[in-house]
Amino acid sequence: MYSPTIILEALVNGLMLGAVYALIALGLTLIYGVLHIVNFAHGALLTVSMYLVWIGCEYFGLDPYVAILFVTPAMFAIGYFLQRLVIGPASRGSDNGILLVTLGLSIVIQNLLLAGFNSDTRTIVTDYAFGVIPLGPLLLSQPRVIGLAVSVVTAGLLWLVLNRTDIGKAIRAVAKEKLGASLVGIDVAHVYAMTFAIGTACLAIAGGLLMPSFYVSPTTGAAFVLVAFTIVVLGGMGSIPGALIGGLLIGVVEAASSLFLGDSLGQIGIFLIFILVLLFKPTGLFGAR
Amino acid sequence: MLEITDLRAGYGGTEVLRGLTLSVGKGEIVAVLGSNGVGKTTLNKVLSGVQPARSGAIRFNGQDIFGASAKTVVSAGLIHVPEGRKIFPNLTILENLELGGYCRPKSARRTNLDKVFSIFPRLKERTTQLAGTMSGGEQQMLAIGRGLMGEPKLLILDEPSLGLSPLLVEEMFTLIRRLSDDGLPIMLVEQNVVQSLELASRAYILENGTVTISGDAAKLKDDPELRRAYLGL
Known part of the structure; x- marks a missing residue:
């Protein structure tokens, strides 16, 4: 049996990885909550963010955390125009249309990345990738501590934007009452694009937080987004606090199952939870319906 | 204030508004009456820019708003409080x-x-x-309150009495009178013919997407054709 310190350490590190999962899920759940579609391009866009961070490091010598400052506005713009110029017009207002368009987009993006960067895995070497921060008897991975802090701050900022600004209130209004929103003069197409942009910008931050300790290849994003889907279902489709709590919880579950079942089986716990949620609480922890 | 000329609109192959002409002047309460499915809600949606029209003209406060976006219409001060509150x-x-x-x-x-x-x-x-x-x-009060926040120059009220108890309907109509007395022109779209005619200065009766009867509300109240068609008298 493991010593309590090792177990606790694994769980805390899992919690911190969960925070980055939460960030990815946050973007996914926001887009679902407002546009009522599951964004299949989310994984591919995460991969794009990770490549942008990698490019920032490789060609401009930027630290991955500094690169976040540049990649976030870039991904925000990419998200905005993808929705405004591609997904919106191509789907012609039908939800099934949007679903197919995002699925198609993910395939196109993945193959463009494959053409541009081939299938090699790319990594960023930093001095702190294996750094640890001691906390009492626990040794915490430095990139993960930063990941937790940045994720929590981002979630807080997102909450402020959604609750305190006009565009945030407009986003929440459009989520439930599109016609009513149009009638007060809210431009629904703009709000859709802003929502997509914010969701995509979350991926840029997640990409920057992941790069110091992960690699990127054209398919990397898909693995994270599969976990993010689980979190969105666990937390309740469209629920922001659900995504945050769900992400942290999934991180802990993954860490615990890696510890007890072995590293390669770490994700079993995640999907076990996924099935249990679907069976016993299909609306998720914070689901409204 | 609001002038609609020969307006046509519809969905797919179905024409819902078939050459509708009406106007609302300063300080008026104009009732637009008719039973279900005559095109009242379509008219409102076209006016507020959420449903495209096929032909005709819409002028509001001197501005051409035919085909304008919802945002432009709201900014111009034409505010629509929709049926079902939204x-x-x-x-x-x-x-x-x-x-x-x-x-x-x-x-x-x-x-x-x-x-x-x-x-x-x-x-x-x-x-x-x-x-x-x-x-x-x-919720109906909130919907009207939300409309007033948009600084309306003309307020379209779509079925404000729908689903309310008789007492609340009375209260709602008193409120509409009060808003009008404060100088706000109102286009009242209703199925509640009797009370609307008491409140309005003029009225239009829609049937099948066009205006069939129009005129002074007090006179319309005694119109034998209207009494037969809507009041069963």
Whole structure:
């Protein structure tokens, strides 16, 4: 049996990885909550963010955390125009249309990345990738501590934007009452694009937080987004606090199952939870319906 | 104020508005009456820019708003309080009202809020309540309050009495009179013929997408054709 310190350490590190999962899920759940579609391009866009961070490091010598400052506005713009110029017009207002368009987009993006960067895995070497921060008897991975802090701050900022600004209130209004929103003069197409942009910008931050300790290849994003889907279902489709709590919880579950079942089986716990949620609480922890 | 000429609109192959002409002048309450399916709601949607029209002309306050976006229409001051209220159920009462002034400068929000609260003191007591948890009558008040936040130059009220108890209907019509007395032109779209005719200065009766009877509301009340068709007298 493991010593309590090792177990606790694994769980805390899992919690911190969960925070980055939460960030990815946050973007996914926001887009679902407002546009009522599951964004299949989310994984591919995460991969794009990770490549942008990698490019920032490789060609401009930027630290991955500094690169976040540049990649976030870039991904925000990419998200905005993808929705405004591609997904919106191509789907012609039908939800099934949007679903197919995002699925198609993910395939196109993945193959463009494959053409541009081939299938090699790319990594960023930093001095702190294996750094640890001691906390009492626990040794915490430095990139993960930063990941937790940045994720929590981002979630807080997102909450402020959604609750305190006009565009945030407009986003929440459009989520439930599109016609009513149009009638007060809210431009629904703009709000859709802003929502997509914010969701995509979350991926840029997640990409920057992941790069110091992960690699990127054209398919990397898909693995994270599969976990993010689980979190969105666990937390309740469209629920922001659900995504945050769900992400942290999934991180802990993954860490615990890696510890007890072995590293390669770490994700079993995640999907076990996924099935249990679907069976016993299909609306998720914070689901409204 | 509002002039609609020979307006045609529809969905797919079905024409719903078939050459509709009507106008609303300054200081008037104009009732637009008709039973279900004659095109009242389509007319309102076309006017507010959420449903495209096929042909015709719409002028509002000297401005051509035919084919304009919803945002342009709202900014011009033509505010539509829709049938079924369409308030934001997941937002608080205060947030609903704030979004009513989405197209107006933030600096005006405070005074507009005070104005709405003076008309609907009940909303002021419960600013933090979620709009979806209010009763139907309160939601209707919120919908009108949200409309007033948009600084209307003309207010379109679509079925404001729908689903309200007789007492609340009475209250609603008193309120509409009060808004009109304050100088706000109102286009009242209703199925409630008797009470609407008592309130309005002029009225249009729609049938099958066009105006069949129109004129002075007091005279229409005694129109034998109308009494036969709508009141069963």
